[in-house]
Amino acid sequence: VKTTVALTVNGERVERAVDSDTTLLRFLREDLSLVGTKNGCEKGHCGTCTVIVDGEAKRSCLIKMGRADGMNVQTIESLGGNHPIQEAFLAEGAVQCGFCTPGMVLAAKALLDKNPAPSAADVKTALKNNLCRCTGYAAIERAVLRASRTLRGEPVPDGSILAIATVRPRGPAAAARPAGSGVGVSAVRKDGPAKVAGAGVFADDLPAHAPLIGKLLFSEHAHARIISLDVSEASASEGVELVLTAADVPGRNAFGLFVPQQPVLCADEVMYLGDVVAAVFARTREQAEAARAKIRVVYEVLPARMDPEANFAPSAPLFHPDTENNVVHHVAVRKGDAAAGFEQADVIVEGVYETQAVEHAYLEPEAGLAVPDGSGGVAVWTGNQGSEEYRDMIAESLAVPKEKVRVVLTACGGGFGGKEEPAGQIHAALAALKTGKSAKVVLTREESIRTSTKRHPMRIRMRHGATKDGRIVAMTSRVIADAGAYISQSKPVIFRSAVTATGPYAVESVEADSYGIYTHKNPSGAFRGFGSTQASFACEIQMDKLARALDMSPVELRRKNGFREGSITSTGQKLMDGIGYLDTLDAVSTALESMRAEFASRPEVPGKKIGFGVASAYKNVGIGTGLSDHAGAIAELLPSGRLSVRTGAADIGQGSDTLAAQIAAEVLGFPYDLIDVTACDTAVSPDGGMTTGSRQTFVTGNAVKGAAEKLRESLGPYLPAAPAAPEAYRAAYEAARAARAKTRADFTYYPPKTSPHRVHSDPKPGSAGEAHHGIHYSYCFASAVVAVEVDTETGAVKVLKVAAAQDVGRALNPASVRGQIEGAVAMGIGYALSEEFLANETTVLTDSLHKLGVPKIADLPPIDCIIVEDPQTAGPFGAKGIGEVGLNPIAPAISNAIFDAVGVRIQTLPMKKEKVREALALVRKS
Numbered sequence: 001v002k003t004t005v006a007l008t009v010n011g012e013r014v015e016r017a018v019d020s021d022t023t024l025l026r027f028l029r030e031d032l033s034l035v036g037t038k039n040g041c042e043k044g045h046c047g048t049c050t051v052i053v054d055g056e057a058k059r060s061c062l063i064k065m066g067r068a069d070g071m072n073v074q075t076i077e078s079l080g081g082n083h084p085i086q087e088a089f090l091a092e093g094a095v096q097c098g099f100c101t102p103g104m105v106l107a108a109k110a111l112l113d114k115n116p117a118p119s120a121a122d123v124k125t126a127l128k129n130n131l132c133r134c135t136g137y138a139a140i141e142r143a144v145l146r147a148s149r150t151l152r153g154e155p156v157p158d159g160s161i162l163a164i165a166t167v168r169p170r171g172p173a174a175a176a177r178p179a180g181s182g183v184g185v186s187a188v189r190k191d192g193p194a195k196v197a198g199a200g201v202f203a204d205d206l207p208a209h210a211p212l213i214g215k216l217l218f219s220e221h222a223h224a225r226i227i228s229l230d231v232s233e234a235s236a237s238e239g240v241e242l243v244l245t246a247a248d249v250p251g252r253n254a255f256g257l258f259v260p261q262q263p264v265l266c267a268d269e270v271m272y273l274g275d276v277v278a279a280v281f282a283r284t285r286e287q288a289e290a291a292r293a294k295i296r297v298v299y300e301v302l303p304a305r306m307d308p309e310a311n312f313a314p315s316a317p318l319f320h321p322d323t324e325n326n327v328v329h330h331v332a333v334r335k336g337d338a339a340a341g342f343e344q345a346d347v348i349v350e351g352v353y354e355t356q357a358v359e360h361a362y363l364e365p366e367a368g369l370a371v372p373d374g375s376g377g378v379a380v381w382t383g384n385q386g387s388e389e390y391r392d393m394i395a396e397s398l399a400v401p402k403e404k405v406r407v408v409l410t411a412c413g414g415g416f417g418g419k420e421e422p423a424g425q426i427h428a429a430l431a432a433l434k435t436g437k438s439a440k441v442v443l444t445r446e447e448s449i450r451t452s453t454k455r456h457p458m459r460i461r462m463r464h465g466a467t468k469d470g471r472i473v474a475m476t477s478r479v480i481a482d483a484g485a486y487i488s489q490s491k492p493v494i495f496r497s498a499v500t501a502t503g504p505y506a507v508e509s510v511e512a513d514s515y516g517i518y519t520h521k522n523p524s525g526a527f528r529g530f531g532s533t534q535a536s537f538a539c540e541i542q543m544d545k546l547a548r549a550l551d552m553s554p555v556e557l558r559r560k561n562g563f564r565e566g567s568i569t570s571t572g573q574k575l576m577d578g579i580g581y582l583d584t585l586d587a588v589s590t591a592l593e594s595m596r597a598e599f600a601s602r603p604e605v606p607g608k609k610i611g612f613g614v615a616s617a618y619k620n621v622g623i624g625t626g627l628s629d630h631a632g633a634i635a636e637l638l639p640s641g642r643l644s645v646r647t648g649a650a651d652i653g654q655g656s657d658t659l660a661a662q663i664a665a666e667v668l669g670f671p672y673d674l675i676d677v678t679a680c681d682t683a684v685s686p687d688g689g690m691t692t693g694s695r696q697t698f699v700t701g702n703a704v705k706g707a708a709e710k711l712r713e714s715l716g717p718y719l720p721a722a723p724a725a726p727e728a729y730r731a732a733y734e735a736a737r738a739a740r741a742k743t744r745a746d747f748t749y750y751p752p753k754t755s756p757h758r759v760h761s762d763p764k765p766g767s768a769g770e771a772h773h774g775i776h777y778s779y780c781f782a783s784a785v786v787a788v789e790v791d792t793e794t795g796a797v798k799v800l801k802v803a804a805a806q807d808v809g810r811a812l813n814p815a816s817v818r819g820q821i822e823g824a825v826a827m828g829i830g831y832a833l834s835e836e837f838l839a840n841e842t843t844v845l846t847d848s849l850h851k852l853g854v855p856k857i858a859d860l861p862p863i864d865c866i867i868v869e870d871p872q873t874a875g876p877f878g879a880k881g882i883g884e885v886g887l888n889p890i891a892p893a894i895s896n897a898i899f900d901a902v903g904v905r906i907q908t909l910p911m912k913k914e915k916v917r918e919a920l921a922l923v924r925k926s
């Protein structure tokens, strides 16, 4: 129903005839082009669309324009970019991907307008409807409190209002230097100012001039044969310009980073609910949706085989005709003789552990805009984790040379592994090529959840044996991982679940086998932690069991067996440098003592029990295993006096652009503010490989360092001796050009060579090949302690406090490092207690952010972060990757704490209250 509404938006009166069912969110974004207001779900679950309406923070997706008449609406654009709240978000490092940021800033403003001196609890209440998947909320809470101080006229420190704790047992002393001048300081993110102002451009924000909007038709069944597909009615529908089916894919009708196995458009068979059957492109979204509903698909429903164990059987029907069995990948690790090891053991513990499928829940759903170039090529703007890889996959499907496809990274609203492979971008590119018109595909939240990859669910059987004095002499691990319908990234994930199964401990004999098995479920893919997260859950509960069986403190058991320089891993790698594991353990051990003292002084609450748990983890940095791994960088002094740094590292919120600028600033003594970073535009950027495996700090960091060092060689004589004003750099450019000195340097960094995995490692020190058998060039380490409170009636578990320590080599940007740790802890708490992706043969059961159990600000306890700096020689300034490992200790530490509190072992995730309650009831009965 059309209605005329008159409202005030950012101080200006707006009068429009609108559909009364249109939401305020759509009106702001599509009619007024106020795209700072984000669309993360359109269901009221994420808060990214928050605006201020008549003085109150409101989710604009829940307001229908039919009731907007007379409203006074304030969007992020009204704040400019220098409001104290925005400045506080920058100062506290509260911006990562930035997709939640405009909504957070406005929710904070609505609070502070009314309550100038809020408590931390008030902040939590005010932000209760706003999700953030990156920061763990801690920095956001600090930012709001900081802004309140500023607005009250109180002084605030230059750095964070909460000092960053750093343990630096062997690292070089930090150089005292002004913020932003190089490495080791918490420089404000390069993309921060735009993101706090709502001016960060995500793919769906690109001018709504795309003449064609695409909608994908997904399978209705987890497994079915396509008997017929009739698109005639849809094709004839109003506004429709193209309907794509499998027959329209000119090139390879399959994509996948390692093995192109997943159809772009299914021809004969659907293998999970997120398979795409057709794509409709029309002049409006409504037209595309209406036409999609007219596509007729006749399916012959086939048995959906959802159980990986059953599909493992040699007699099980094959999922893919070109495979011999349903095993996607099997990785075996053998060190020493495990059977003999168990013979020596005085104590043996074992268990079966189950982890669940988890949705990445990046707040920006997948989106891509494809623009034809008029000469048979296409450019695609999209958030992604590797533009080169996207380009290659798109070119293959379009059957055009790679050079005809350009992929440009937009701001990316989170990835966590889930944006390593395309979702909708190939369809958009195909439509652009076929119609000669720009085409855009933006997934709704439900579509994103339906089609995207998930974390591998795993069933892990683990057994450990130790001598009386706590020496771990043997362990076995057997992992059955649910790989879903297509390979995606299962191979490396399965691999890591096997090679990290020992945890960060030098176990004398190891027998680990991991299998990935096909099922008719969402493909399991890359997800922060990459297989090591699941292995950590099992291993670290085993450590707790072992310590108790030995009557030893869990910290002491870990200290006794923990990796140190010279330790040999299960794959036969002798660890050489940058092995800061024990420092992380010591740090959390101290924190545990303080935590115990803190909670001991609290009066006991009837029906509530408090417990403490410890866990640790290690994970590789980079790709390793003898595979190609490199990254390029270009540094160039421009006539304007600014320094351009180009990399191939996708900044998905983790801050790689900022690090690139800091590293260049450090090497060249160049002012950080005069450095511009361009990343992941395949037309102008060098190849940086994927943002995966915690690798970009190490590889792209070293590439930028190399390029800047080369540039320093040629420009050294002309650059100012100390950071100076822009005109000094313009003069330097002129002088260098006059002297024919190079103003641009390219550098490709190749990390230390690694070896392929071999099943049988050779653990004998000094034996031939030992030193050469490094499957990874770097590892990162983390430990955490948690305090939980368990309700003995309901089984509800509340995390009261977390202390998390992580060895990062060197913190190039401490605020950014802390942000990664806090974000990882928050994700770990969700993984432990609430998050789960569930689907059956016909329905995605958890089709919203709410049903998925993504943690909200109130679910997060105070998090003490401890940065451990144990420099890695080959890393840039000693740094190594930081993005993933902090997640791993959280779920097992919580499980261990539950046991400490109430004496029940919860070995399946998520540890929801019903599960704990049942376990408690069982114990009571027995």
Ligand code: FES
Binding pocket: 038, 039, 040, 041, 042, 043, 044, 045, 046, 047, 048, 049, 050, 059, 060, 061, 062
């Ligand atoms: S878009 Fe409105 S709450 Fe998510």
Ligand code: FES
Binding pocket: 094, 095, 096, 097, 098, 099, 100, 101, 131, 132, 133, 134, 135, 363, 413, 414, 653
């Ligand atoms: S910074 Fe909050 S969702 Fe990414």
